[in-house]
Amino acid sequence: MALEKITSVVGPAVYVPGNDIDTDRIIPARFMKCVTFDGLGEFLFYDVRKDADGNDRKHPLNDERFKQAKILFTGANFGCGSSREHAPQAIQKYGFRGIVAENFAEIFLGNCTTLGIPCAVASRADIAKVVAAVAADSTTAVTIDVEAQVVRFGDQSIPAEIRGSDRDALLNGRWDAIAELHEGVPQVKTIAAGLPYMAT
Amino acid sequence: MAKSLFEKVWDAHAVRNLANGQTQLLIGTHLIHEVTSPQAFGMLRDLNLPVLMPTRTFATVDHIVPTDQFAEPYSDPLAQAMMDELRKNCADNNVTFFDRASGKQGIVHIVGPEQGITQPGTTIACGDSHTSTHGAFGAIAFGIGTTQIRDVLATQTMALGKLKVRRIEVDGALPPGVYAKDVILHIIAQLGVNGGTGYAYEYAGSLFDGFSMEQRMTVCNMSIEGGARAGYVNPDQTTVDYLAGRPYSPTGDDWDAAVERWLGFASDPGCHYDDVVKINAAEIAPSVTWGINPGQGITIDQSIPDPAKARSEDEKASIEEALEYMKLTPGAPIKGTPINVAFLGSCTNGRLSDFQEVARVLVGRKVAPGVKAIAVPGSQIVAAQCEKLGLDKIIAAAGFEWRAAGCSMCLAMNPDKLIGDQLCASSSNRNFKGRQGSTTGRTVLMSPVMVAAAAVTGYVADAREVFAAVNN
Numbered sequence: 043m044a045l046e047k048i049t050s051v052v053g054p055a056v057y058v059p060g061n062d063i064d065t066d067r068i069i070p071a072r073f074m075k076c077v078t079f080d081g082l083g084e085f086l087f088y089d090v091r092k093d094a095d096g097n098d099r100k101h102p103l104n105d106e107r108f109k110q111a112k113i114l115f116t117g118a119n120f121g122c123g124s125s126r127e128h129a130p131q132a133i134q135k136y137g138f139r140g141i142v143a144e145n146f147a148e149i150f151l152g153n154c155t156t157l158g159i160p161c162a163v164a165s166r167a168d169i170a171k172v173v174a175a176v177a178a179d180s181t182t183a184v185t186i187d188v189e190a191q192v193v194r195f196g197d198q199s200i201p202a203e204i205r206g207s208d209r210d211a212l213l214n215g216r217w218d219a220i221a222e223l224h225e226g227v228p229q230v231k232t233i234a235a236g237l238p239y240m241a242t
Numbered sequence: 243m244a245k246s247l248f249e250k251v252w253d254a255h256a257v258r259n260l261a262n263g264q265t266q267l268l269i270g271t272h273l274i275h276e277v278t279s280p281q282a283f284g285m286l287r288d289l290n291l292p293v294l295m296p297t298r299t300f301a302t303v304d305h306i307v308p309t310d311q312f313a314e315p316y317s318d319p320l321a322q323a324m325m326d327e328l329r330k331n332c333a334d335n336n337v338t339f340f341d342r343a344s345g346k347q348g349i350v351h352i353v354g355p356e357q358g359i360t361q362p363g364t365t366i367a368c369g370d371s372h373t374s375t376h377g378a379f380g381a382i383a384f385g386i387g388t389t390q391i392r393d394v395l396a397t398q399t400m401a402l403g404k405l406k407v408r409r410i411e412v413d414g415a416l417p418p419g420v421y422a423k424d425v426i427l428h429i430i431a432q433l434g435v436n437g438g439t440g441y442a443y444e445y446a447g448s449l450f451d452g453f454s455m456e457q458r459m460t461v462c463n464m465s466i467e468g469g470a471r472a473g474y475v476n477p478d479q480t481t482v483d484y485l486a487g488r489p490y491s492p493t494g495d496d497w498d499a500a501v502e503r504w505l506g507f508a509s510d511p512g513c514h515y516d517d518v519v520k521i522n523a524a525e526i527a528p529s530v531t532w533g534i535n536p537g538q539g540i541t542i543d544q545s546i547p548d549p550a551k552a553r554s555e556d557e558k559a560s561i562e563e564a565l566e567y568m569k570l571t572p573g574a575p576i577k578g579t580p581i582n583v584a585f586l587g588s589c590t591n592g593r594l595s596d597f598q599e600v601a602r603v604l605v606g607r608k609v610a611p612g613v614k615a616i617a618v619p620g621s622q623i624v625a626a627q628c629e630k631l632g633l634d635k636i637i638a639a640a641g642f643e644w645r646a647a648g649c650s651m652c653l654a655m656n657p658d659k660l661i662g663d664q665l666c667a668s669s670s671n672r673n674f675k676g677r678q679g680s681t682t683g684r685t686v687l688m689s690p691v692m693v694a695a696a697a698v699t700g701y702v703a704d705a706r707e708v709f710a711a712v713n714n
Contacts, residue, residue: 075321090675094681118556128278148440148469149466211262219400220289220393224396226257229258230294233255238492
């Protein structure tokens with residue numbers, strides 16, 4: 043199965059401010075009581091988006107202007123905490139196609155790439171420029187250009203770095219590694235046979 | 243050439259380079275549980291791929307199990323569905339499942355070591371970020387996402403970029419009343435919650451040399467809370483002694499060969515480290531968190547941070563956000579903060595030695611009126627060990643509810659949850675907003691003995707002042 047080559051993602055953007063936004067906040071644990079990832083999108087950021095009665099709180103994702111957002115902008119250490127893939131799954135199923143942050147927690151970053159979600163790192167000052175443009179006009183099309191490692195908005199752009207192995211995987215349509223890993227199975231068996239603990 | 247343990251284990255398991263520059267890494271041991279594996283088995287079915295090496299995956303159930311109900315069906319149908327799905331996936335694919343009926347069920351990071359499945363010089367993966375726990379044995383252990391669980395099931399490998407290694411060298415002895423939990427909270431507070439990004443942590447120095455396996459597991463467990471993908475301690479005689487006679491440990495001649503091989507994985511003197519951090523054990527004090535991530539910690543004698551004294555705008559904003567959520571007063575002592583709930587357990591501190599130490603100080607003491615206190619052993623084997631020693635009786639006599647094994651209130655996927663804005667003195671590993679099952683619930687992380695001190699006084703307390711025995 044050939045995978046899509048993800049050279050860029052584009053769409054309206056929304057800014058969810060904050061540093062150290064953890065995976066429990068992205069998808070609270072009680073919504074992980076499921077045996078498929080279907081339907082996780084509606085629970086994205088649930089406890090900060092909804093009050094105890096399920097009514098909307100003030101939150102960027104509840105703002106009508108940003109309902110169509112496809113690109114998520116946020117702060118530093120985004121996705122820290124759990125390895126739960128439910129977090130990037132919820133982000134993707136909500137409709138986001140790419141994330142721009144000051145930096146990412148490592149397991150979360152790897153999980154995103156595996157789902158074909160580009161994660162770009164930009165400086166706070168540069169993120170603020172995009173956020174200002176989006177606040178002024180929420181219909182502004184924002185592009186994460188994976189190839190050029192820039193984020194474009196209107197006639198402006200900012201540098202946006204994507205980790206080398208992730209960038210390569212996205213650009214060449216091998217972000218889901220299963221096919222390539224499967225090709226290596228004969229070698230896997232050879233190496234495993236030489237490791238005593240795997241012989242059991 | 244001198245190599246670190248990380249490099250030796252990596253080299254022994256590297257299958258080949260992938261086109262994007264990552265390595266296809268053999269994962270010798272795969273651990274699964276009910277929350278993150280069902281979707282992976284679903285993906286395998288969609289791809290029509292079998293489990294490549296069923297004997298190298300081991301399953302248990304931990305996150306959703308009720309700690310006060312053994313009989314099925316569980317009162318929560320969603321929990322029962324996850325239980326059923328795991329049981330079926332294991333049966334269909336010939337995967338060993340430590341089910342509750344086996345007497346060997348428990349938190350996955352406690353089951354692996356106690357069965358002897360976790361061994362030095364191995365690679366381990368599990369769909370749970372606290373998989374770093376297994377590094378205590380000199381294994382390289384990774385928390386992974388569900389798509390990677392699929393990859394490991396189908397190919398016994400995953401794609402990964404090589405990590406850098408930071409040696410965290412702690413020398414000296416801990417003062418009385420200071421525990422392994424305080425050591426890792428101290429390290430995280432020093433290096434920050436994302437200070438470990440891109441690194442595996444090697445915990446070394448005379449402190450860790452002298453630690454038991456259970457203490458080492460507590461430290462390695464929280465590596466991820468400092469942003470490190472993995473954490474390990476070099477294997478030594480303590481490691482070997484722990485593994486002797488375990489169900490999955492080698493026997494006879496194989497044992498002797500294994501011991502020689504295991505010890506050979508320890509980092510060579512003079513090997514390269516990408517970074518070295520040195521800490522004096524004598525300077526570590528009983529630690530508690532005051533905020534909403536594990537790096538927001540102070541010692542029990544310190545005051546709650548004041549945003550007005552923050553060193554940067556970022557820090558100011560983060561203190562303000564945390565204090566608003568925690569409903570704590572800047573500048574006030576953390577000691578004396580009233581608690582509502584006391585939780586003993588989790589993959590960080592749910593082992594025999596944790597309950598032994600707690601029982602030692604709780605003899606003749608009572609949980610303060612109005613405090614709900616629960617003690618949840620990390621595995622059925624830990625529970626049985628405690629019960630054999632009568633620890634459960636001491637802990638229950640003090641007023642803790644003695645429960646059945648599971649993750650319980652660490653992340654509250656089972657019925658054990660905070661209510662409203664209750665504040666919980668917790669021996670677990672995360673104090674994120676809403677972590678313990680209430681969207682406004684508050685968590686203060688600390689060692690098990692500090693949890694016991696909070697339980698009997700009704701507020702965050704210094705165990706050294708509450709229990710004379712701590713100082714002995």
